[in-house]
Amino acid sequence: MADLDVTDIRKDFPILSTTNHGKPLVYLDSAATSQKPLYVINRVSEYYKTFNANIHRGLYELSMKSTEEYQRSKELSAKLINAESYRDIIYCRNTTDAINIVALSWGEPNIGKGDRILITDMEHHSNIVPWLMLAKRKKAILEHARLKDKSFVDMDDFKEKLEHGPKMVAITHASNVLGTINNAKEMARLAHKAGALVLIDAAQSVPHMPVDVKDIDCDFLAFSSHKMLGPAGVGVLYGKDQLLESITPAIVGSDMIRSVTFDSADWNELPWKFESGTPNMEGGVGLAAAIEYLERIGMRRIREHEMKIARYALKRLEEVKGVKVYGPGVRDADKRGGVVSFNIAGAHPHDVATIFDSEGIAIRAGHHCAMPLVNQVLDETSVARMSFYLYNMEEEVDRAVDAISKVRKVLRIKE
């Protein structure tokens, strides 16, 4: 497989040739949100300039074009994750919204007193809090599978907790702190055997690697456009057709209605049944462009590139004294994505991020919306994180590693 031509790819992203504090920008925060190529920017602009109209409502050409493009976006999303049909693709605001839709629409009628929901210790708040609130409302029990070596889901503990008979198993595909990529297929197989439904939080996997919902055999899967070169404000919820058919939407009104009287209402067909009100049409069009761009490069090649750059970063960080790296090590680089969290002994991660910023390098520091993982499992208040995408280069890792010396100098940390 040919390597990515990153120099060429970078030309597509105008922001990457800007400066930060007078230095060429090094953007290492794509796990938070990705940068956007001109192809996406232009497509959104074209939407506004040439076919902006509300979907599904107009009997005129503009509205038909807008409807067609919005639906085409769903067809591309379905193809990207190998879903059977665009019917199984619900557009919402983001991953968080998608998980909330499941927790409310499926969870409210299906979770009762004493029922169990199983998550893992490496979840983002978006895949904890909707379940926690549901469990509190229903007097249900939220369990979390432990980690092994602070890096991987402890499969013995996972299996033990499956024996408690959870009704829902909601797991992240790739951790936004550890970088770990979970074996979603095996976890889904075990969860189904135990009688649970399976939701995959794919916010950090779909943008970075091939993901196949049929192969994983998950019941639900969620991801966000803004993390995969698309506009913010569009999230994707995939659900198995029959399951979506059987669920009553929690948020109702407008376009999701087939017919309504003052006494009753019934729902539109899938996927529209879950999309109340005017959707983010320009966002959908922008996401379609992002998927086209990603597919042209190839998800497998993107994955290979990120694995290479993460391995390089892990190796470089290993050479630096006093730097602690979290998640799987270099030897397990094939089990992790392009997210590398670290701390420098004697330096607060917020100071690290600020000093990196003065060198033109954008990284993130904090609990990364995974407080139980960072505080309770890693026993830290905060960690610094570099995250890579298809446009990052090894030279940028070098600049980040060089910035560690500046951190030491500014904070007067002895070697």
Ligand SMILES: Cc1ncc(COP(=O)(O)O)c(C=O)c1O
């Ligand atoms: C693993 C994971 N899940 C969920 C989310 C939430 O995504 P969003 O903010 O787009 O809803 C994130 C965001 O960083 C994430 O990394």
